[in-house]
Amino acid sequence: MIERNIWVHALTALPADELLDLTASLSDDWQVRPKAIPQAGLGMLRLNDSAFDEPFFLGEFPLASAWLEVQTPDGVIAEGAAQLMDERLELAEALALCDAILANRLPGWEQLALLLEQGMARREQIRRERTQMLAGTQVDFSLLEDAGDDDA
Amino acid sequence: MLNPDPIWLPEAQQRHFRLLLDAMARPGTCHAISNKPEEGPLVLSVLASLLDAEVSLADPHRLLRSDDWPKLQAASVAVEQADYVVCSGARVPDFTPSLGTLTEPERSATLILVVGQLGRGTSRLTLSGPGIANTATLQIDGLEPQWLDMREDWVSSFPLGVDLILLDEHQVTALPRTTKVELH
Numbered sequence: 567m568i569e570r571n572i573w574v575h576a577l578t579a580l581p582a583d584e585l586l587d588l589t590a591s592l593s594d595d596w597q598v599r600p601k602a603i604p605q606a607g608l609g610m611l612r613l614n615d616s617a618f619d620e621p622f623f624l625g626e627f628p629l630a631s632a633w634l635e636v637q638t639p640d641g642v643i644a645e646g647a648a649q650l651m652d653e654r655l656e657l658a659e660a661l662a663l664c665d666a667i668l669a670n671r672l673p674g675w676e677q678l679a680l681l682l683e684q685g686m687a688r689r690e691q692i693r694r695e696r697t698q699m700l701a702g703t704q705v706d707f708s709l710l711e712d713a714g715d716d717d718a
Numbered sequence: 719m720l721n722p723d724p725i726w727l728p729e730a731q732q733r734h735f736r737l738l739l740d741a742m743a744r745p746g747t748c749h750a751i752s753n754k755p756e757e758g759p760l761v762l763s764v765l766a767s768l769l770d771a772e773v774s775l776a777d778p779h780r781l782l783r784s785d786d787w788p789k790l791q792a793a794s795v796a797v798e799q800a801d802y803v804v805c806s807g808a809r810v811p812d813f814t815p816s817l818g819t820l821t822e823p824e825r826s827a828t829l830i831l832v833v834g835q836l837g838r839g840t841s842r843l844t845l846s847g848p849g850i851a852n853t854a855t856l857q858i859d860g861l862e863p864q865w866l867d868m869r870e871d872w873v874s875s876f877p878l879g880v881d882l883i884l885l886d887e888h889q890v891t892a893l894p895r896t897t898k899v900e901l902h
Contacts, residue, residue: 600720602788633788634720659720 568682573668574648574661576685577678579692582657588681589660592667592674597637601645606630606655627651630658636666644670723756725763726789734767738883741892746845746856748836748889758786760887761804761832765790768802768828776800779809781832800827807833807861807884811868815880823877826895830883834860836891841866847897856891858884866901869893 568576577585609629612621632655633647646666648658667675668682724730730753737749755762759781766789769775775792781804787794797803797813805811818826833839839859843866846853861884872895873879879895893899 598720600722600726600789601785602791603722603726604720632720 567668567679568686570665570669572686573665573682574650576682576689577661577664578650578652578657579685579688580681582654582660585664585681586656586660588674588677589663589667592672592677593636593663595639598663599635599637600633601635601647602631602633604630604632604634604655604659606653606658609651628653630655632658632662634659634662634666636663636672638672642670642672644672646670722789725753725755725766730763731767734763737890738764738767738892741883741890742849742881742894744849745847745893745897746843746850746854746891748856748891750889751885758783759832761830761885762786762790764830764883764885764890765792765802765804773801774799776803778803778813779806781806801825802828802830804830805832807831807858807865810862810864815872817872817875817878817880820878823879826878826880828881828883830885831861831865833858833884833886836884836886836889842902844900844902845893845897849894850897860886863901866899869899 607629608626610626611624613624614621628651629649630652631647631649633645635643635645637643644666646662646664646669648661648665650658650661652658664678666672668678725734733752737751741747741749751760751763753763754760761781765775765782769790769792771791771793773792774795775790776795776797776799778797782790792802797815799816801816803815815827815829816825818824836856836858839857839861841858841861841863843856843858844853845856869880869882876895881895882893884891884893
């Protein structure tokens with residue numbers, strides 16, 4: 567299966583509604599408890615400037631995180647977590663649930679594994695499109711030499 | 719989807735923070751805590767309104783459960799360096815908390831003492847100072863008198879010192895460093 571550290575990357579390539587509906591149906595009769603307080607807000611990236619080594623904030627970005635514990639009706643307890651650059655708390659919670667389901671092979675993990683494959687395929691498609699666009703912007707500076715130096 | 723205990727939600731946290739402000743402004747007055755945790759000790763309600771990821775906490779008497787720490791977000795540090803220290807008032811203090819510095823007295827520790835009962839008990843304190851008209855009386859059960867002796871030392875070099883928050887199973891009160899305390 568796809569590495570756990572890119573599950574969020576793969577799943578966020580898919581429509582959020584699809585993920586929210588699936589996790590809601592899978593966890594319908596489960597107990598879901600927060601391990602940490604789910605939060606959505608702004609993250610700030612702190613860097614040090616190269617001249618004086620003084621800290622400064624590069625900027626703000628949306629950030630949501632969730633860490634939860636689930637208990638299935640047959641008593642299996644599992645944990646999952648997710649952190650993503652997004653402002654939707656419910657999406658972070660759904661992804662944390664996906665993490666718990668996939669990591670512990672809870673009921674419904676096969677459906678999520680399929681979504682993972684779809685997400686990775688979508689990510690690969692996006693990567694190819696971006697590579698093509700980037701290739702279209704490349705400038706061949708060697709042509710300048712052929713044009714000669716008009717100022718000479 | 720997730721339904722955290724209401725003590726972790728902004729409404730309760732703001733209400734409890736207001737309560738603590740009132741307690742600090744009028745030392746020795748007792749204020750009922752409106753939202754109690756569904757699980758765990760009452761001190762969680764106070765800690766939830768004070769702590770975040772920017773501050774540190776020490777729990778030398780192990781009053782908190784391991785599950786509480788991720789929700790509080792605060793870093794766990796040695797008691798001498800902690801911004802907040804949660805302790806049992808029934809146990810003798812065996813540490814010196816951070817008292818701040820002359821340039822940064824606000825970097826001193828806030829001690830949160832869990833006592834047996836507020837409003838009645840064997841320790842009878844007479845309080846005076848800012849926020850108190852003349853004097854006020856506070857009775858406490860389950861507070862080791864040595865806490866007050868140590869506090870006297872800690873606040874003797876104002877503005878250095880510590881602020882105390884005391885709570886029992888229902889209510890909270892505060893003794894800021896400016897309050898003069900006499901034990902009878």
